[in-house]
Amino acid sequence: MATPLSQSIIKLHEERHDLEDYQSGVPRWCTGCGDNAILAAVQRLCRDENLAPEKTVFVSGIGCSSRFPHYMKTYGFHGIHGRAFPIAEGVKMARPDLNVFVNTGDGDCCSIGAAHWIHALRYNMNMTVILHDNHVYGLTKKQASPTSPVGLKSNTTPRGSVLEPLNPLTVTLGVANVSFVAQAVDWIPELMYEIVSKAFHHRGFSFIRVIQRCPEFLPKMFEPWLHDPSKTLLLTHDNGLQPSADLGRIYKNQRAHDPLDIHRAREIASSEDPIPVGILYQDPKVPCYEDLRGAGKPRTVEAVRKGLDAEFDKFTIWPDEQGQERAA
Amino acid sequence: MSETAQLDRQAQAKAGAATRAKPAVNLPEHIVEVISDSGEGAQRCGQSLASIAARSGNGIWTVEIIPAEIQPPARSVAGASGIRIRIGSKEVTNGGDETDLAVAFNEQVLLGRVRAGELKPGATILLESIWREHRDPAIVKSYNDTLAALTKSGFRVVEMPLEKECRALMTDARRGKNMFVLGMLCSIYSFDLQLARDQVALTFGKKDRSVIETNVKLLEAGFAWGEANLDFKYAIPATKSNVAQVVTNGNTAIALGVLASGMDICAMYPITPATSASHYLSECFEKVGGMVHQAEDEIAACAFAIGASYAGRCAVTITSGPGYALKQEGIGLAVMAEIPLVVVNVQRGGPSTGQPTKVEQGDLLTSVYGSHGDAPKVVMAVSGIEDCFYSMITARKIAETFNMVVVVLSDASLATAQAPFPRPTFSEEWLAPPVDQSPIPEGAKPYDWDAVTGIARRFSPGQPGGMHTVTGLAHDRMSKVAYDPQTNEEGLRARSLKLAALQKTLKTPPVFGDPEGDLLVVGWGSTKGVIEESVERMRAEGLKVSALHLRFIQPLPSGIGEILRRFRKVIAVEGGWGDRLEDELIDADNRRYTALAMMLRSRYLVDVDCWSEARGQPIKPGNVVKALRAKLDEGK
Numbered sequence: 001m002a003t004p005l006s007q008s009i010i011k012l013h014e015e016r017h018d019l020e021d022y023q024s025g026v027p028r029w030c031t032g033c034g035d036n037a038i039l040a041a042v043q044r045l046c047r048d049e050n051l052a053p054e055k056t057v058f059v060s061g062i063g064c065s066s067r068f069p070h071y072m073k074t075y076g077f078h079g080i081h082g083r084a085f086p087i088a089e090g091v092k093m094a095r096p097d098l099n100v101f102v103n104t105g106d107g108d109c110c111s112i113g114a115a116h117w118i119h120a121l122r123y124n125m126n127m128t129v130i131l132h133d134n135h136v137y138g139l140t141k142k143q144a145s146p147t148s149p150v151g152l153k154s155n156t157t158p159r160g161s162v163l164e165p166l167n168p169l170t171v172t173l174g175v176a177n178v179s180f181v182a183q184a185v186d187w188i189p190e191l192m193y194e195i196v197s198k199a200f201h202h203r204g205f206s207f208i209r210v211i212q213r214c215p216e217f218l219p220k221m222f223e224p225w226l227h228d229p230s231k232t233l234l235l236t237h238d239n240g241l242q243p244s245a246d247l248g249r250i251y252k253n254q255r256a257h258d259p260l261d262i263h264r265a266r267e268i269a270s271s272e273d274p275i276p277v278g279i280l281y282q283d284p285k286v287p288c289y290e291d292l293r294g295a296g297k298p299r300t301v302e303a304v305r306k307g308l309d310a311e312f313d314k315f316t317i318w319p320d321e322q323g324q325e326r327a328a
Numbered sequence: 329m330s331e332t333a334q335l336d337r338q339a340q341a342k343a344g345a346a347t348r349a350k351p352a353v354n355l356p357e358h359i360v361e362v363i364s365d366s367g368e369g370a371q372r373c374g375q376s377l378a379s380i381a382a383r384s385g386n387g388i389w390t391v392e393i394i395p396a397e398i399q400p401p402a403r404s405v406a407g408a409s410g411i412r413i414r415i416g417s418k419e420v421t422n423g424g425d426e427t428d429l430a431v432a433f434n435e436q437v438l439l440g441r442v443r444a445g446e447l448k449p450g451a452t453i454l455l456e457s458i459w460r461e462h463r464d465p466a467i468v469k470s471y472n473d474t475l476a477a478l479t480k481s482g483f484r485v486v487e488m489p490l491e492k493e494c495r496a497l498m499t500d501a502r503r504g505k506n507m508f509v510l511g512m513l514c515s516i517y518s519f520d521l522q523l524a525r526d527q528v529a530l531t532f533g534k535k536d537r538s539v540i541e542t543n544v545k546l547l548e549a550g551f552a553w554g555e556a557n558l559d560f561k562y563a564i565p566a567t568k569s570n571v572a573q574v575v576t577n578g579n580t581a582i583a584l585g586v587l588a589s590g591m592d593i594c595a596m597y598p599i600t601p602a603t604s605a606s607h608y609l610s611e612c613f614e615k616v617g618g619m620v621h622q623a624e625d626e627i628a629a630c631a632f633a634i635g636a637s638y639a640g641r642c643a644v645t646i647t648s649g650p651g652y653a654l655k656q657e658g659i660g661l662a663v664m665a666e667i668p669l670v671v672v673n674v675q676r677g678g679p680s681t682g683q684p685t686k687v688e689q690g691d692l693l694t695s696v697y698g699s700h701g702d703a704p705k706v707v708m709a710v711s712g713i714e715d716c717f718y719s720m721i722t723a724r725k726i727a728e729t730f731n732m733v734v735v736v737l738s739d740a741s742l743a744t745a746q747a748p749f750p751r752p753t754f755s756e757e758w759l760a761p762p763v764d765q766s767p768i769p770e771g772a773k774p775y776d777w778d779a780v781t782g783i784a785r786r787f788s789p790g791q792p793g794g795m796h797t798v799t800g801l802a803h804d805r806m807s808k809v810a811y812d813p814q815t816n817e818e819g820l821r822a823r824s825l826k827l828a829a830l831q832k833t834l835k836t837p838p839v840f841g842d843p844e845g846d847l848l849v850v851g852w853g854s855t856k857g858v859i860e861e862s863v864e865r866m867r868a869e870g871l872k873v874s875a876l877h878l879r880f881i882q883p884l885p886s887g888i889g890e891i892l893r894r895f896r897k898v899i900a901v902e903g904g905w906g907d908r909l910e911d912e913l914i915d916a917d918n919r920r921y922t923a924l925a926m927m928l929r930s931r932y933l934v935d936v937d938c939w940s941e942a943r944g945q946p947i948k949p950g951n952v953v954k955a956l957r958a959k960l961d962e963g964k
Contacts, residue, residue, distance in 0.1 A: 025808075054790055054792045054793070059635070070799070072797070074795050076795075076798070077798050079800065080658065086627070087632070087634055089635060090593070090595065090631065090634060090637070091635040091636065092635075094640060095640060095641075095789060098789050115624055116624065116631075119628070294614065300617075303617055304588070305754045305756075307616035308588055308616070310615075311584060315575050317383050318572050319571060
């Protein structure tokens with residue numbers, strides 16, 4: 001029997017979520033911090049996709065970025081430094097029905113959690129990952145991070161950092177099973193939303209590096225890029241971003257790039273200036289670890305009983321009579 | 329008459345008069361060792377012998393002798409690979425004292441065991457004689473010299489042409505020696521040849537039929553050789569159990585326990601001696617809807633398990649000492665966020681890489697007091713093979729009831745030791761209930777700590793209305809980050825109270841022996857069998873000695889203080905390091921007691937002494953008896 005229209009409308013109304021349904025508390029990030037822009041894009045995504053808040057989990061490590069789950073009215077797991085990935089993997093393996101997001105920073109992901117990052121790419125579990133990359137440690141008050149440029153003066157590098165920065169894009173694009181790599185910048189919110197949305201719809205480990213400003217410790221770091229739109233390279237494609245006409249008038253430096261082309265993606269990834277923005281790589285065919293391992297299959301008491309009995313049989317010494325019965 | 333029985337007859341007829349001239353000497357128990365180079369199959373031989381003995385109704389206990397390297401140099405003292413099997417008329421709970429009969433594939437591996445004092449004075453040694461005719465004169469000399477020295481030391485050495493005999497049956501004789509030896513041992517101990525044949529078929533069950541046939545031939549040849557050539561024969565009377573028995577080692581029992589506990593995710597990273605539990609689990613877990621995740625490192629394995637537990641399904645991570653150290657930060661997180669988690673630590677010699685294949689009980693204090701800050705967690709220790717199985721079920725239940733980390737301590741000796749235990753009967757109650765997805769009533773708080781027990785109901789993802797962010801930061805009842813002093817203390821109090829709440833449910837452990845007396849021996853973990861056997865031997869002499877074995881060490885059950893005070897003297901016996909008073913600098917003022925002794929002294933204000941060994945071998949009852957005698961005589 002068809003549902004009466006009036007009831008459908010009520011149901012629709014009940015199940016739709018507003019932005020407020022995903023907002024929790026007042027973010028304690030500094031004014032002008034790029035984290036705020038990421039939060040806005042993600043909350044908008046949740047609303048537009050109408051994600052059930054109880055079926056959505058944000059997992060993070062430690063650092064400014066990792067306060068993120070506290071500001072979402074979903075389930076959240078604010079973990080320990082560097083370990084957001086393995087925690088998120090455990091969540092997804094146990095409950096593949098949940099929408100899993102990971103928020104991590106350049107210290108959390110590229111330094112203390114680097115091993116987990118490499119292997120998370122390899123596992124390719126279905127989750128949306130945002131690397132909040134501000135090139136500096138913020139929560140511990142200005143130390144050089146793995147993505148800090150050479151010469152950065154910080155509390156641990158008072159005469160300027162000496163090491164070349166690690167490029168998170170080229171690293172990810174070098175790992176077996178990588179399936180989605182994108183880059184966004186906090187100062188173009190429209191594209192950030194588009195990219196987060198593409199990442200969410202990719203089935204696999206969707207890795208987005210967001211270049212973001214730290215007004216407290218590196219206030220001038222990205223000024224040249226803010227003042228000169230030609231220093232931003234927009235990657236466009238039918239399978240990637242299609243920037244609006246308005247945006248196109250400002251960001252004229254554009255390049256058509258097919259996200260399936262990993263060689264070109266690696267070449268683009270190595271460019272620091274201009275900063276590429278868009279989908280660098282996407283391969284929808286890479287299998288997910290949770291699928292390969294049969295996650296989420298129903299488990300019954302009967303299956304355990306049978307399985308256990310079969311295992312015990314391998315090690316059992318039966319008393320004589322029964323042994324004879326069994327042999328007969 | 330069946331065909332095989334006829335064959336038996338023929339084999340025995342071939343053996344001829346020797347069989348009839350050789351009545352079996354009855355023994356209450358015997359300790360056998362089979363020692364070889366790595367890869368020669370001594371362990372498979374010994375495990376099969378143990379199974380045959382168990383099937384015959386004998387009590388058994390096996391101790392594996394494992395070199396640290398995969399392919400140590402052949403014919404080397406340090407490369408000895410093998411197994412000890414203690415066969416008894418009654419139940420056997422430990423590896424016992426020195427070996428009565430050793431079978432060695434070369435004289436070098438034998439020397440390792442002789443030098444370690446593992447052979448009983450006058451023990452029988454069956455030694456492969458091929459080396460006598462080796463083309464390298466140095467090897468011939470080494471063989472002859474060792475043979476002479478051993479004979480001079482009083483050992484009864486019998487040479488056996490192992491390889492020569494096997495060569496008649498297979499091209500690569502080196503690979504067949506172990507089954508020949510099995511047959512010979514079956515002859516020596518008067519085991520039923522048909523039972524042995526069945527066991528060989530079971531051992532090679534997965535292999536080609538021809539493989540089974542070849543090995544049965546080797547077995548029969550070994551049996552016949554023993555009948556014809558050896559002038560001694562034993563029988564260890566056995567009583568067949570009237571209930572079904574399961575024979576496994578401790579790590580397999582742990583894996584079976586995981587299966588039975590209703591946990592369905594095990595996250596691990598390879599580490600000796602824990603890994604074989606995960607090997608076995610990898611074999612069978614998926615058939616019941618579970619999975620083993622081999623993580624990129626120990627830290628990730630712990631975090632993965634925490635993530636899975638958080639999502640609603642209590643998970644387990646299995647490791648050994650160094651891996652356990654790496655998990656400490658994750659354990660702290662699980663304590664703070666109150667996420668159930670089972671951590672198994674199959675202890676090995678430490679610190680650092682230490683002795684990966686050897687036994688030690690060195691991780692008690694790090695388990696009880698480890699991680700950082702005040703991190704109360706439950707610590708259980710398995711006392712035997714059967715306990716390995718049931719402890720996993722208990723651990724999962726406690727973890728989920730109290731939202732706590734439960735550490736289960738086993739060790740390298742239990743990991744590979746085999747002994748039978750009654751086959752468990754499956755109970756639905758063992759399993760975890762399905763993940764709760766019911767809506768959370770309005771106003772309910774994610775950390776609504778009970779004023780008395782400290783326990784709060786956990787909200788799992790998927791439960792409507794329960795949305796909150798768990799955090800390792802100090803937090804209030806709403807799981808909001810809190811920096812104020814009251815909230816911090818409120819959380820610490822609740823997490824600590826849960827241990828007290830659990831403690832109130834634990835039974836006082838039973839005293840083995842009389843409830844009062846001159847000396848109480850306290851132990852934990854794998855030493856239960858050896859301590860109780862030692863105490864039994866002393867009680868047989870009329871000495872007033874009793875034992876107390878602890879399965880729960882954090883929290884300690886109630887009533888223990890009273891038990892300790894009913895004895896004139898108390899001593900903890902442990903497999904680990906404790907300072908010894910005979911060392912010049914050590915006195916009552918600076919002595920580092922063994923772990924359990926330290927804990928008992930601080931909790932009960934009883935003068936608990938300690939005796940320990942950290943020799944990498946299971947403790948021998950004879951050594952314990954000596955130590956207990958000294959303690960009894962102290963001050964006399």
